Amino acid sequence: MSTPNIAAAKAALSHIEQDENPATIRSKSRDFFWYSPVLKEKMDHLEADFVVNPKSEEEVIEILRVCYAHDVPVTTRGAGTGNYGQAMPMRGGCVMHMKNMASVKEIAPGRVVTEPGIVVKELDAQTRAHSGQELRMMPSTFATATIGGFVAGGSGGIGSCTWGALRDFGNIIRLRVVTMEEEPRVVELTGDELPRVSHAFGTNGIITEIEMPLAPAYDWTELLVAFDDFPDAAKFAEGVANQDGILIKLATVIEAPIGKSYFQRIAPHVEEGTNLVILLVAPHSVEGLKTFMEAEEVPGAIIYDSTDNDWPRTPGALAEYTWNHTTLRALKVDPSITYLQVRYRYPDHMELVEKVRAEFGAEVLQHLEVMRENGKVMFAGLPIVAFSTPERLEEIIRIHEEMGCMIFNPHRYTLEEGGRQSTDARQLNFKREADPKGLLNPGKMIAWDDPDFDYATMYDYPAMTPKPEAAE
Amino acid sequence: MSTPNIAAAKAALSHIEQDENPATIRSKSRDFFWYSPVLKEKMDHLEADFVVNPKSEEEVIEILRVCYAHDVPVTTRGAGTGNYGQAMPMRGGCVMHMKNMASVKEIAPGRVVTEPGIVVKELDAQTRAHSGQELRMMPSTFATATIGGFVAGGSGGIGSCTWGALRDFGNIIRLRVVTMEEEPRVVELTGDELPRVSHAFGTNGIITEIEMPLAPAYDWTELLVAFDDFPDAAKFAEGVANQDGILIKLATVIEAPIGKSYFQRIAPHVEEGTNLVILLVAPHSVEGLKTFMEAEEVPGAIIYDSTDNDWPRTPGALAEYTWNHTTLRALKVDPSITYLQVRYRYPDHMELVEKVRAEFGAEVLQHLEVMRENGKVMFAGLPIVAFSTPERLEEIIRIHEEMGCMIFNPHRYTLEEGGRQSTDARQLNFKREADPKGLLNPGKMIAWDDPDFDYATMYDYPAMTPKPEAAE
Ligand SMILES: Cc1cc2nc3c(=O)[nH]c(=O)nc-3n(C[C@H](O)[C@H](O)[C@H](O)COP(=O)(O)OP(=O)(O)OC[C@H]3O[C@@H](n4cnc5c(N)ncnc54)[C@H](O)[C@@H]3O)c2cc1C
Ligand SMILES: Cc1cc2nc3c(=O)[nH]c(=O)nc-3n(C[C@H](O)[C@H](O)[C@H](O)COP(=O)(O)OP(=O)(O)OC[C@H]3O[C@@H](n4cnc5c(N)ncnc54)[C@H](O)[C@@H]3O)c2cc1C
Numbered sequence: 001m002s003t004p005n006i007a008a009a010k011a012a013l014s015h016i017e018q019d020e021n022p023a024t025i026r027s028k029s030r031d032f033f034w035y036s037p038v039l040k041e042k043m044d045h046l047e048a049d050f051v052v053n054p055k056s057e058e059e060v061i062e063i064l065r066v067c068y069a070h071d072v073p074v075t076t077r078g079a080g081t082g083n084y085g086q087a088m089p090m091r092g093g094c095v096m097h098m099k100n101m102a103s104v105k106e107i108a109p110g111r112v113v114t115e116p117g118i119v120v121k122e123l124d125a126q127t128r129a130h131s132g133q134e135l136r137m138m139p140s141t142f143a144t145a146t147i148g149g150f151v152a153g154g155s156g157g158i159g160s161c162t163w164g165a166l167r168d169f170g171n172i173i174r175l176r177v178v179t180m181e182e183e184p185r186v187v188e189l190t191g192d193e194l195p196r197v198s199h200a201f202g203t204n205g206i207i208t209e210i211e212m213p214l215a216p217a218y219d220w221t222e223l224l225v226a227f228d229d230f231p232d233a234a235k236f237a238e239g240v241a242n243q244d245g246i247l248i249k250l251a252t253v254i255e256a257p258i259g260k261s262y263f264q265r266i267a268p269h270v271e272e273g274t275n276l277v278i279l280l281v282a283p284h285s286v287e288g289l290k291t292f293m294e295a296e297e298v299p300g301a302i303i304y305d306s307t308d309n310d311w312p313r314t315p316g317a318l319a320e321y322t323w324n325h326t327t328l329r330a331l332k333v334d335p336s337i338t339y340l341q342v343r344y345r346y347p348d349h350m351e352l353v354e355k356v357r358a359e360f361g362a363e364v365l366q367h368l369e370v371m372r373e374n375g376k377v378m379f380a381g382l383p384i385v386a387f388s389t390p391e392r393l394e395e396i397i398r399i400h401e402e403m404g405c406m407i408f409n410p411h412r413y414t415l416e417e418g419g420r421q422s423t424d425a426r427q428l429n430f431k432r433e434a435d436p437k438g439l440l441n442p443g444k445m446i447a448w449d450d451p452d453f454d455y456a457t458m459y460d461y462p463a464m465t466p467k468p469e470a471a472e
Numbered sequence: 473m474s475t476p477n478i479a480a481a482k483a484a485l486s487h488i489e490q491d492e493n494p495a496t497i498r499s500k501s502r503d504f505f506w507y508s509p510v511l512k513e514k515m516d517h518l519e520a521d522f523v524v525n526p527k528s529e530e531e532v533i534e535i536l537r538v539c540y541a542h543d544v545p546v547t548t549r550g551a552g553t554g555n556y557g558q559a560m561p562m563r564g565g566c567v568m569h570m571k572n573m574a575s576v577k578e579i580a581p582g583r584v585v586t587e588p589g590i591v592v593k594e595l596d597a598q599t600r601a602h603s604g605q606e607l608r609m610m611p612s613t614f615a616t617a618t619i620g621g622f623v624a625g626g627s628g629g630i631g632s633c634t635w636g637a638l639r640d641f642g643n644i645i646r647l648r649v650v651t652m653e654e655e656p657r658v659v660e661l662t663g664d665e666l667p668r669v670s671h672a673f674g675t676n677g678i679i680t681e682i683e684m685p686l687a688p689a690y691d692w693t694e695l696l697v698a699f700d701d702f703p704d705a706a707k708f709a710e711g712v713a714n715q716d717g718i719l720i721k722l723a724t725v726i727e728a729p730i731g732k733s734y735f736q737r738i739a740p741h742v743e744e745g746t747n748l749v750i751l752l753v754a755p756h757s758v759e760g761l762k763t764f765m766e767a768e769e770v771p772g773a774i775i776y777d778s779t780d781n782d783w784p785r786t787p788g789a790l791a792e793y794t795w796n797h798t799t800l801r802a803l804k805v806d807p808s809i810t811y812l813q814v815r816y817r818y819p820d821h822m823e824l825v826e827k828v829r830a831e832f833g834a835e836v837l838q839h840l841e842v843m844r845e846n847g848k849v850m851f852a853g854l855p856i857v858a859f860s861t862p863e864r865l866e867e868i869i870r871i872h873e874e875m876g877c878m879i880f881n882p883h884r885y886t887l888e889e890g891g892r893q894s895t896d897a898r899q900l901n902f903k904r905e906a907d908p909k910g911l912l913n914p915g916k917m918i919a920w921d922d923p924d925f926d927y928a929t930m931y932d933y934p935a936m937t938p939k940p941e942a943a944e
Contacts, residue, residue, distance in 0.1 A: 109604060110690055110719075110756035132581060132603065133688075136717075164716030169767070170760025171717040191763040213717075213756045216605075216688045218582055242847025244636030245608075245643040245685075247582075284582035284685045288642025291663040295641070375714025375849055 001438070001463060002071040004093055006049045009070040016059050017100065019051040028077060028095055033085035035327065037338055037387055038411035038458070045467045046088045048075070048095035055100040057178065057186070057208040064184045064206065067094055067439060074180065075441045076202040078117065078149025081141040083324055085413040086153040086201045090443035090464045098148055101208065107131060111173060113211045116148025123147055127214055134217035136163040136171060140323035147210055151175065152202050155408075156380075157323050158250045158280070161241050161370040163215070172198055176209035179434035187434075196430035201415060203441045203448070204431035220249050220280040222306035222318040223289075225298075226270060230255050232299050233275040234353060234368060234379075239296065240279065241370045241377040246288045250280035251370035252322040255357075258365055258384060262330040265315040269303055278318045283307075323382065326367045330384050340397065342381035343406035344368070349378045355403050362386070364396065381405075414459050416446045421455050423447035473910070473935065474543040476565055478521045481542040488531050489572065491523040500549060500567055505557035507799065509810055509859055510883035510930070517939045518560045520547070520567035527572040529650065529658070529680040536656045536678065539566050539911060546652065547913045548674040550589065550621025553613040555796055557885040558625040558673045562915035562936045570620055573680065579603060583645060585683045588620025595619055599686055606689035608635040608643060612795035619682055623647065624674050627880075628852075629795050630722045630752070633713050633842040635687070644670055648681035651906035659906075668902035673887055675913045675920070676903035692721050692752040694778035694790040695761075697770075698742060702727050704771050705747040706825060706840060706851075711768065712751065713842045713849040718760045722752035723842035724794040727829075730837055730856060734802040737787040741775055750790045755779075795854065798839045802856050812869065814853035815878035816840070821850045827875050834858070836868065853877075886931050888918045893927050895919035 010018070019025055029047045033039040049072075054060045067074050073093035080087045089095055098117035106113040107130045114123055120135065120142040127133040137159030139145050145154075151172060156165040163171060172194050179185045186208070189196060197205045227233035230253075237251040254276040260267050270276065277300065281289055293300070304311065306318070315321070321329065327339040344352045357366060363386045368379040385396060390411075397407050412418050415427070428447045431438070438448055443461030446453045453459060482490070491497055501520045505511040521544075526532045539546045545565035552559050561567055570589035578585040579602045586595055592607065592614040599605040609631030611617050617626075623644060628637040635643060647661045649669055658680070661668060669677045699705035702725075709723040726748040732739050742748065749772065753761055765772070776783060778790070787793070793801065799811040816824045829838060835858045840851040857868060862883075869879050884890050887899070900919045903910070910920055915933030918925045925931060 109688070110754055162716070168717035169715055169764045170719070170757045173756060173759065191759055192766060194763075213719075213754075216581070243641055244634070244844040244847060245640035247642070247685075282582055282685075284645060285642045287645065287663055292641045294664060372716040375716060377847055 004072040005070040006072060006093065009066050009072040009094065010050045012066045012070070013052055013063060016063065017053040017055065019053070019097075025051050028080065028097055029089055031080040031085060031087045032083040033088060033413070035083045035331065035339070036411040038390055038393070039085050039413060043085045043088055043413065046090060046465060047092060048089045049092045051095045051097055053097045053100050060096070060178050060206055060208055061184045061186070063094070063096055064178060064180045065182070068180055068182055068184070068437060071437065071439065073439045073442045076152070076206055078146030078153070079119065079141075079144050081139070081145040082149065082153045084410060084418050086444070087149070088413075090461055092465050096206070098146060105209070107133070110214055111211060112214055113209065114147060116151070116207045116210055117146050119143070120145055120147055120150060124217070128217040132217050133214035135159070136213055136215045137166065140319055140325040142319070147212070148207050151198050151210055152200065152207060155199060156371065158319050159215070160380075161248055161251050161372060161377075164372045167195065167199060170213060172210070173213055174211035175207050177205035177207055177434070179205055180440050181434070181436065195424070196426050199415075200427045201441050201444045203415070203435070203445045204427060205434045205440070218282045218284075221283050221286050222304075223279040223281060223302055224266065224304035224315075224318065225277040225279065225300045226303045227275045227277065227300040228273060229299070230275045230357070230366065231350075231354065233277050234350060236298050236300055237277045237368070237370050238350070238377055240289065240292065241372075243288070243292055246285045246292065247282040248279060248285070249282075250278065250319060250322060252278040252326075253366065253368040253370075254278065254321075254326065255366040258326065258330065258367065262333045263315070263321055264333070265313055266304075266321070269311065278322055280319060323369060327382060327384060336387055338385050338387040338393065339410065340364075340381070340383050340385055340400070341408040341410050342383060342400060343408070344379040344381055345406065346373065346376035346378040348404065352403060352405055353379065353381070356400065356405065359399060359403070360396070412458060414444055414446050417455070417459060423451070476544040477542040478544060478565065481538050481544040481566065482522045484538045484542070485524055485535060488535065489525040489527065491525070491569075497523050500552065500569055501561055503552040503557060503559045504555040505560060505885070507555045507803065507811070508883040510862055510865070511557050511885060515557045515560055515885065518562060518937060519564060520561045521564045523567045523569055525569045525572050532568070532650050532678055532680055533656045533658070535566070535568055536650060536652045537654070540652055540654060540656070540909060543909065543911065545911045545914050548624070548678055550618030550624070551591065551613075551616050553611070553617045554621065554625045556882060556890050558916070559621070560885075562933055564937050568678070570618060577681070579605070582686055583683060584686055585681065586619060588623070588679045588682055589618050591615070592617055592619055592622060596689070600689040604689050605686035607631070608685055608687045609638065612791055612797040614791070619684070620679050623670050623682055624672065624679060627671060628843065630791050631687070632852075633720055633723050633844060633849075636844045639667065639671060642685060644682070645685055646683035647679050649677035649679055649906070651677055652912050653906070653908065667896070668898045671887075672899045673913050673916045675887070675907070675917045676899060677906045677912070690754045690756075693755050693758050694776075695751040695753060695774055696738065696776035696790065697749040697751065697772045698775045699747045699749065699772040700745060701771070702747045702829070702838065703822075703826065705749050706822060708770050708772055709749045709840070709842050710822070710849055712761065712764065713844075715760070715764055718757045718764065719754035720751060720757070721754075722750065722791060722794060724750040724798075725838065725840040725842075726750065726793075726798065727838040730798065730802065730839065734805045735787070735793055736805070737785055738776075738793070741783065750794055752791060795841060799854060799856060808859055810857050810859040810865065811882065812836075812853070812855050812857055812872070813880040813882050814855060814872060815880070816851040816853055817878065818845065818848035818850040820876065824875060824877055825851065825853070828872065828877065831871060831875070832868070884930060886916055886918050889927070889931060895923070
């Protein structure tokens with residue numbers, strides 16, 4: 001690893017927009033890593049040496065060419081809403097912020113072609129205005145996150161109850177990518193090439209153009225359904241998602257007392273013991289939903305309907321109580337809590353959830369997101385965990401795994417540890433070709449740095465900028 | 473049952489359009505009943521006394537009022553493409569043809585309000601032109617059948633691989649219905665009232681307005697995929713339907729040698745032993761589909777792509793080789809064959825199909841339609857059966873049922889026998905209220921005529937117009 005020549009690179013890029021304010025540089029070096037007490041402890045000190053804001057693919061190419069020549073690491077930033085420190089510069093260097101590359105290039109039936117730096121909500125507004133279309137799925141950070149950050153750092157979200165995960169065949173159509181070489185190349189990836197860079201945290205190429213499938217945009221009706229018993233709530237959410245004629249965009253199950261304790265605008269309308277199901281339903285499916293509820297004698301009541309309610313103060317977009325926003329709301333009220341990411345797989349999903357509840361009780365409060373996986377309805381769990389020690393957190397994870405749950409550990413900054421704890425050869429091989437010096441978002445791909453790593457303990461990137469204390 | 477006064481009713485309706493040509497009256501008294509050798513034998517002689525073509529709800533009300541007063545049975549006709557004799561006047565009387573009530577009243581995001589007599593293809597053309605929308609599902613007779621006939625006499629079709637059956641919650645929004653009373657009433661049915669008249673063959677009310685949900689209309693790519701082995705073909709069709717990110721409208725599995733023997737324009741391109749999968753795929757999902765095929769090493773080859781092929785003569789719309797059109801094409805080549813309607817339920821669908829194939833071999837050639845039921849992908853079977861005797865047909869049905877398949881017998885003209893062989897109390901109760909004299913499409917609801925019927929043998933409507941031979 002050669003020593004970066006920061007000053008030379010920064011100077012050579014002086015004609016491209018840069019942020020000079022130290023506070024801005026610091027804030028643009030951070031994301032939602034602090035969500036995890038483990039990552040907060042490890043990454044809080046990280047900071048870029050400079051921040052550059054390209055406004056075109058040509059400028060991206062130039063930045064990569066210059067940084068390659070001067071051995072400067074480049075960590076790409078969408079909006080910095082990632083919650084694993086994905087966008088944090090482990091060795092300092094350059095943070096490349098994509099916010100100025102936000103043009104939508106083409107909208108057609110079922111597809112959109114866009115630059116990566118556009119905020120998801122703005123992209124949806126444009127496709128909706130153009131032809132009543134929207135992205136199939138979006139993260140709950142849709143109001144601030146970029147589409148590029150979602151593709152490079154996300155995995156699914158609102159819409160996944162219908163369309164599955166971002167990585168599923170058909171959920172990304174095409175990515176245009178710039179490589180980090182002496183002379184950067186522009187490559188177009190489709191089909192089986194897409195997994196090389198999707199959810200690769202920008203470790204092996206910079207996405208400059210994205211083609212995504214679109215679904216019809218409706219004025220989704222937002223509903224809150226209250227249940228006394230948690231299993232009834234979970235069964236209802238699953239049941240709605242299995243109704244082929246009822247079109248939904250979201251079905252979230254929230255165990256009591258999360259609603260009362262953490263959802264401040266909802267709290268006045270629920271009890272300690274209220275379990276909630278949050279639904280986004282196509283307006284033309286609302287009556288079908290209500291008929292289903294009557295026919296099945298669902299033991300829950302609709303307590304809020306965005307199209308018809310007498311709440312003096314509405315809760316705002318219900319989608320912003322789901323996916324990782326549930327955790328965010330809990331953290332705002334009680335900064336001591338933390339969370340996990342669990343997969344409860346079909347057909348054991350319901351049984352596994354009950355096992356976990358029986359084991360942990362209030363230490364692990366359930367928050368389930370209905371998802372489709374291989375055509376079956378199942379649950380992604382983002383439980384709220386009472387944090388005591390990192391050791392207990394490890395133990396909780398282990399017990400989940402022993403029960404048969406799959407854990408995507410959100411307390412890790414590497415691709416492998418947040419995923420399936422194994423090398424993705426497609427991503428590794430593409431990095432060999434597209435980032436031979438290993439300068440793109442360093443420290444995030446274990447397979448690149450330490451192929452023999454055994455996952456016995458948390459990976460510690462040896463070249464990470466040391467903490468100031470340690471340096472003293 | 474009072475004797476109808478045909479002449480008086482016809483005269484009282486002389487200001488409403490009527491068909492006077494005897495050949496027209498005969499043809500408008502018939503549907504696709506002849507599909508079944510059993511029904512052909514029983515119903516071939518049936519004929520209306522007169523045919524009237526209302527052009528408004530007011531005229532429908534007048535027809536029903538007059539026929540009620542004169543005890544004249546009224547059998548409603550959409551386009552007469554039903555294949556169980558649904559639209560055939562069992563006791564003669566009036567056939568009311570809805571073709572003049574074909575206006576689309578409103579199109580909005582996710583919904584359409586229409587009169588019942590419009591042909592499905594024309595309705596789709598209007599919703600597509602208006603806002604890129606189309607019906608969620610349609611029968612393979614879409615080019616000739618009416619939406620009213622589909623709702624009153626159909627069950628699902630092209631689109632059911634995604635949206636389930638017509639009867640599923642949310643797949644019909646609202647029906648406006650005229651009753652057959654001294655003073656006919658107009659009632660609006662929604663929610664749990666819909667099953668009273670949907671798929672009730674017009675036995676308890678005449679539908680004058682329909683509100684249906686819409687889905688986005690795409691220029692669906694039509695594909696033919698060829699397989700040497702039937703189970704590979706079935707597994708592929710199921711697998712595609714279980715890919716959450718790949719949007720399809722149709723997945724049909726056709727056992728060899730149906731393609732070679734009966735699909736005349738496809739035959740030159742396939743072998744005797746070629747099993748076929750017919751797919752309609754959203755254009756923005758085609759690449760995802762191909763990636764899936766490679767990733768799964770699917771042992772099939774795309775032999776026809778509607779957007780890119782060198783066939784000197786294209787097969788036309790592939791949808792018209794599916795659902796009951798498969799049978800139609802076989803019948804045209806070999807009038808001696810017949811068919812069944814089977815449900816192979818999840819999770820045993822694949823295994824059941826193989827059991828049936830092992831039992832019957834070429835006597836029952838498989839034709840599977842991928843459907844969703846309760847959120848799971850399964851198969852509706854419309855096998856092509858080598859007809860020998862009605863007794864053997866009964867035996868084949870019995871063996872299917874013993875294996876655990878569900879049969880919807882297409883060789884019966886009653887609602888109950890073509891369905892679950894049990895009374896639908898919702899339909900019966902509504903008939904009591906809406907058709908007290910039992911004049912609407914008589915002979916089609918056993919529960920009305922003979923509540924104690926035991927289903928030991930085929931129901932024979934006692935009041936059916938006797939055959940001319942029998943009358944001699
Ligand atoms: C409250 C909260 C809720 C969340 N909910 C969800 C959710 O529902 N679903 C979900 O999937 N995620 C969720 N996340 C994670 C994150 O918000 C999303 O994945 C989001 O889409 C990231 O977008 P961003 O623009 O903020 O990306 P960033 O955080 O800036 O970047 C994410 C990763 O992508 C890389 N990157 C960004 N742009 C590019 C580019 N053009 N080329 C190459 N690499 C690039 C970055 O280097 C980084 O590794 C949530 C996070 C929080 C804090
Ligand atoms: C080759 C072939 C393929 C087919 N494929 C399918 C398929 O894929 N899926 C499927 O579901 N069906 C299928 N069918 C059956 C039939 O074509 C469809 O159900 C079609 O939608 C019926 O429409 P129609 O206008 O022809 O109705 P008709 O046959 O005229 O009528 C059907 C029934 O509805 C009643 N009816 C019609 N209009 C009204 C009204 N306004 N109010 C009250 N009652 C009314 C009639 O009395 C009759 O009982 C197929 C039939 C054939 C021959």
